[in-house]
Amino acid sequence: MGITKKIFIILGIGILIAGIIGAMLFFKPHRDVQNTDTDFSYQASEIVNEYLTDANKANNKYLDEEGNSKVLEIIGTIAEISEDFNHQKVILLKSATDKAGVSCTFPQDTDSHTVNIKTGDKITVKGVIRSGATFDEDLDMYENVILEKCDIISK
Amino acid sequence: MKKSFLTIIAAVAISLTAFAQKQISSNTHMKFFSTTPAEDIEANNYKAVSTLDTSTGDIVFSVPMQSFEFEKALMQEHFNSKNFLNTKANPKAKLTGKVTNLDNVKFNTDGTYTAVVEGDLTINGVSKPIKENVTFNVEGGKISLSSKFNVTLADYEVAFKKGKPSTNIAKTVEISVEANY
Numbered sequence: 001m002g003i004t005k006k007i008f009i010i011l012g013i014g015i016l017i018a019g020i021i022g023a024m025l026f027f028k029p030h031r032d033v034q035n036t037d038t039d040f041s042y043q044a045s046e047i048v049n050e051y052l053t054d055a056n057k058a059n060n061k062y063l064d065e066e067g068n069s070k071v072l073e074i075i076g077t078i079a080e081i082s083e084d085f086n087h088q089k090v091i092l093l094k095s096a097t098d099k100a101g102v103s104c105t106f107p108q109d110t111d112s113h114t115v116n117i118k119t120g121d122k123i124t125v126k127g128v129i130r131s132g133a134t135f136d137e138d139l140d141m142y143e144n145v146i147l148e149k150c151d152i153i154s155k
Numbered sequence: 156m157k158k159s160f161l162t163i164i165a166a167v168a169i170s171l172t173a174f175a176q177k178q179i180s181s182n183t184h185m186k187f188f189s190t191t192p193a194e195d196i197e198a199n200n201y202k203a204v205s206t207l208d209t210s211t212g213d214i215v216f217s218v219p220m221q222s223f224e225f226e227k228a229l230m231q232e233h234f235n236s237k238n239f240l241n242t243k244a245n246p247k248a249k250l251t252g253k254v255t256n257l258d259n260v261k262f263n264t265d266g267t268y269t270a271v272v273e274g275d276l277t278i279n280g281v282s283k284p285i286k287e288n289v290t291f292n293v294e295g296g297k298i299s300l301s302s303k304f305n306v307t308l309a310d311y312e313v314a315f316k317k318g319k320p321s322t323n324i325a326k327t328v329e330i331s332v333e334a335n336y
Binding site for chain 2: 084103
C-alpha cells in the first residue's frame with residue numbers, strides 16, 4: 001500500500017470521527033430529569049426560606065451555568081392545582097404560614113400520575129429547579145420556587 | 156347580631172376582591188424566535204408571572220430565563236451559558252411598563268384594544284427603555300394580552316464573539332408574549 005493511500009485512509013477516518021462527534025453534540029438529547037439522581041431533598045418551606053434569606057447564595061448553589069440546574073425532591077402540602085398556557089398541570093406546594101411555595105409543572109408524560117390528587121394532600125415531587133422564591137417589588141408579590149419536568153414520587 | 160355583622164364583613168371583603176384592580180397572571184407564554192439563512196431557532200417559556208393594574212396601566216412581567224425550552228439540548232445550553240444570557244447570574248428577565256393610552260383601553264368593556272406600553276426591559280442584567288404595541292382582549296370580564304416585538308441582542312450585551320452560534324443566531328430576535336389574566 002502506497003504512503004498516499006495510507007494518508008487518505010487515516011484522513012478519511014479522522015473526518016468521519018469528527019463528523020460523528022459533531023452530530024452527537026448537535027443532536028444530543030435533553031437531560032432526562034426523572035432519571036437523573038436527586039441532588040437535594042427538602043420540605044417546601046426549607047427551600048423557600050433558604051431563598052428568602054439569601055437569593056444569591058441559593059442561586060449559586062442550585063442553578064447551573066448551562067441550565068442543567070439541580071434536581072430537587074420537595075415534600076409539601078398541595079395548596080393549589082392549576083394548568084398553564086401549555087396545558088401542563090401545575091401543582092403548588094405551600095404551607096399556609098409561608099410567604100411563597102414551590103410551583104411544580106408536570107409535562108404531558110407524567111400528567112397521568114396527577115389525576116388522583118387533591119388540595120391538602122401531602123406529596124413528594126421530583127423536578128429541576130428553574131428559579132427561586134423572592135419578593136418582587138415591581139410585581140409587589142412573592143414569587144414561588146419553580147420546578148419543571150416534575151413527577152410525583154410518593155403520595 | 157354578631158352573625159349579621161360577620162356577613163357584612165364577608166360581603167365587603169368579597170366585593171373588594173371583585174373590584175381589585177390588580178390582575179395577576181401565571182398563565183403566560185413567551186416565545187423567542189431567531190431566523191438566519193443557516194437555521195430557525197425557537198424557544199418557549201410558560202413560567203412567567205405578570206401583573207396588570209387596570210386603574211394605573213402599570214404592567215410587569217417577570218420571566219425565569221432557565222424555563223426557555225429549545226428543541227435541541229445544545230442550543231439550550233448555549234442560551235443559558237455565560238457567553239449568551241448568563242442565566243445563573245441573571246435568572247430572571249423583567250419588563251416594567253405603563254400603558255400610555257389608558258383612555259383608549261376599556262378594561263371593563265368587552266372588546267379588542269391596541270395599547271402602547273412604555274417602560275424598561277431588563278435582560279442579562281441590562282436595562283433598556285422600550286415602547287411597544289400591545290393588544291388587549293377583554294371578553295366576559297377576562298383580560299388577555301398579546302404582543303410581538305423585536306429585541307436586538309447587542310443592546311443587552313448578549314453577543315457571541317465567535318463560533319457557530321454567532322452565525323446561526325440572528326442579531327435581532329422576535330419575542331412573542333401572551334398572558335391570560
